[in-house]
Amino acid sequence: MFKRCICGEAMALGLRKVFYSKTVSITGVPVYACGHCARNEVYPGVKSDLSRLLSDLGAKPLPREIRFDEVHEWAGMLHRAASASVPLSAAGIAKLTEERTNELLDLLLIAASLEDAAWKRELEGRLSQLNGQYIA
């Protein structure tokens, strides 16, 4: 997946480690990076969930490492794609998104039939994380 950088070159999507307050490292954050001017940009579709995570951490967090791929469904999918050496192309990502969406919909069906409201809410949250990225 590519995006045009303000310098005119293409930015490639990748997974990065980002630091917060110098004490917390967050791995597996989807970031667009420009190889030409070294500009980085957090993928727009995960921005709101990332900022929610940071505000939950507060101003003086204890040192720790957070795996963003465990926090965010779409980042998790990119992480699995990268681990399996699937190129992060638009077509590859769309296919994986569809597979994961179907998996979650199946689970949602089970949660609904078990009348497990908490599990349903969690699954609905994960589904919206997967589909939210299309807004970007």
Ligand SMILES: [Zn+2]
């Ligand atoms: Zn650039």
